[in-house]
Amino acid sequence: MELFANLAHGFAVAFSPINLLMCLIGALVGTLVGVLPGIGTIATVAMLLPITFGLPPVGALIMLAGIYYGAQYGGSTTSILVNIPGEATSVVTALDGHQMAKQGRAGPALAIAAIGSFFAGCVATVLIAVLGAPLTKLALAFGPAEYFSLMVLGLIFAVVLAKGSVLKAIAMIVFGLLLSMVGSDIETGASRMAFNIPELADGLGFATVAMGVFGFAEIIRNLDHGAEMDRNLVQQKITGLMPTKKDLADSTPAILRGTVLGSILGILPGGGAVIASFAAYTLEKKLARNPSRFGRGAIEGVAAPESANNAAAQTSFIPLLTLGIPPNAVMALMVGAMTIHGIVPGPQVMQKQPDLVWGMIASMWIGNLMLIIINLPLVGIWVRLLRVPYRLMFPSIVVFCAIGIYSVNNAPVDVVLAGAFGLVGYWLIKHDFEPAPLLLGMVLGPLMEENLRRALLISRGDWSVFLSRPLSAVLLAIAAGLLVLAVLPTLRAKRDEVFVESEG
């Protein structure tokens, strides 16, 4: 019963007035960062790091953690309202969330996103407390070969994201993969397709491309003649603010599955929340009795990815707290925050810093509670924002997006690039190419290539490692099975119907 003693200790730490205040500030800033498009958690945590210099270490880390998972709550808001993802993790939320808003159901979409995040957050927090140490083994068992196989699985899954033509969706994934190749080669450092532009030396930022093809492209499209009708429709028929009983019943299994998937993917180094949200969405679509509802306002399409990204955000703390190794960039900044305070996290951080570790775990639960209390009443305010005339809304969004993108690297070139991708995105819409698979390709591309090359370097070019390592072999087998399922119907060119048959 050491666990309960630890948790009790953690809550005692987290309930001190200063730590409660830090948790609240973190949750509020996180929500704000999540809502504002472009501004990411990495940039904000990096900027706020110096402020924590003067705070007690536990309070500082509680606040920074709050920003990270708070952003997962806020990120869905602009995705749903204006089809502009506030965070990379909310890209898929836009697919069905914005459709729901167009049908006047922005309220239920926002509410279910908050409820799903809350549930996932609570479960994942318990998971960290109870299973943190054993789950660490998973992070260590995942080598380059396993990671590559997981990415292959992810790519196969990605095809399912497509709403229309599968062929065009695959073309978009490959386009995304190609875009992700821009930058420095990891093994040789050679500059690839960067044309000696220094800002491209580290590649195209995900936020830059996402803001372009989703944000700016959406605005430009809405300014088209004939689009006015569409917009006015959105403003007129806003129905209830809260989900109905049916909505809740539909979402419950999706939230459960999203939580499980997110919790597992969050632990893995490097991938984390973005992949979790994509994976949860595709899983729901695969399991749905009627997959054609997805992309047309299915509430599961909001509930699952939002639960998954918040669960992943919480469980990505596990490698940090048990191994002292940061699994992603935000966690690396957390290590930085600890270092500034003279604590260098390692495998013994749980024994050496019980205040810090258990205080943080307890604060995550408190933080999630605060976030749902903050976010549910906000739903009404956000929905009212939809009534602002578009002629005033769109220049504001342009300015917010521009500032957000600029703030990521303080680089004006990024803003211009996002603008260029806005035009690309507008063209893609006109030719019925979907941007979501493109973004997934961008996320998966580098992870896939780098891990493939790492695995082959370690095995000295022996491709059999992908099959001789059991975990990797299982992942590839699932991928192959899915590929057969996905390709067969395409050959018959009647994908939707056959999918219903094979699934139903």
Add this chain to the structure above:
Amino acid sequence: MMSIRSLAGACLSAFAALSAFAVPASAQNYPTRTITMIVPFAAGGPTDVISRIVTAHMAQTLGQSIVIENVVGAGGTTATTRAARAANDGYTLVTGHMGTHAASVPLYPKLAYHPEKDFEPVALLAGTPILILARKDFPPKDLKEFVAYVKTNAEKVNAAHAGIGSVSHASCELLNSILDVKPVGVPFNGTGPAMNALVAGQVDYMCDQIVNAVPQINAGTIKAYAVATPERNPSLPNVPTTAEAGLPAFQAQAWNAIFAPKGTSPAIIATLNAAAIKALDEDNVRKRLLELGSVIPAPANRTPEALATLVKNEIAKWTPVLKPAT
């Protein structure tokens, strides 16, 4: 509490902006407004933390605040290029390090600046020693065995590093060139993933800065063969130096130093250098730097001239090691 802090900060900076408006900047009464220190790496990393600890004290001496701006990218060269092109009025400085002001010369043939020609050296801050690390079940027990093992099994061993241009990459290349071996280098995105692979036993060895490795060594998840400095490090008293362990040629530390754009007036450089030296002698600053496992330079090495010599020597040291790698 935080909002009051930031509000106070806002008032201060507004005041600073106003006062700067009134008094034109000159070398006599330097500094009259906020100084920007560009740090070419992410907040929280060793270079960033060392810069913050030292500049916080320098700001007290100078009577003006020093704002740290973290600009990441391309192994720190993006930020250093920006600093090289900044106005040479003493209000934009950069924390350069082993990578940006030495290893970058052979690594990036199209580098937009030259560490010697485009910068005025100001002051050497602190360096973090490099360790030779290995997975916990790697057969060799000490450095001598390690050298023999790597030489006889050169075809089999894997060396991890944190990406081309990183400190761990450069120092590993130096070690390999001294041993005259060419193991397969497995690149990772940053020290975190590389350390993860080492702890998990997916790779055999790597060289890295002391900061992140100490807790892992103490917990026994990885092992350290030697520290590449002339003296043992207080945070790892049981780890021998490379000289003690039989490989005196391998000496490396990730030094950090303040640089100003070329043409900054000597009076400003002298003011900044004095403030930096004062910070390095202050007890609290020393204590915090030592906690990180870093090495504080001896008084003789703290002058701008000594820094200029260091940069020259370091470029000469890294160029032959890193040239063939690209």
Add this chain to the structure above:
Amino acid sequence: MSDTPSEAPVKSILPEWVRGPQDFVGGLAMMAVALFALWASSDLQGMHGFSFGAGTAPRMFAVLLLLLGGAVALMGILKDGPHIAAYSWRGPLFVSAAIVFFAVAIRPLGLVVSAFAAFLIAALGSHETRWLEAIIVGACLTLGCALLFPYVLGLPMPMFPRFLIQ
């Protein structure tokens, strides 16, 4: 994103045998992107031994995109499909202009000037804009941003034109 508003079909300049101009042109453009990528990555080293080299993956994906683009274009020939939707020029032009202006102005002119000007330039993109209203909202938004980004979120940004400060 298939819900492009239905617009009067533009008279196609493409030959008769192109039955789905939208897919046909889309596929050709993807092929062009792929060819460009092949050209851009042609200077990179390929496979050597068991090492992949820098150029292998980009070229592989480019070839794949070339094939897929070709397949999409082929679909445009074989299957009846929608015409190319009409493009408007006003929205894209002014929104892009606002973005570019912001990018160019943020460093020398600071947040206040560039945000306000970018708001007004973007507002030119819609014929619905009422100017008095736009100026008031733009000013409020600029004020809000000037407080929000540097102070609440602590992002270091120049606020005012550089020549005023120095």
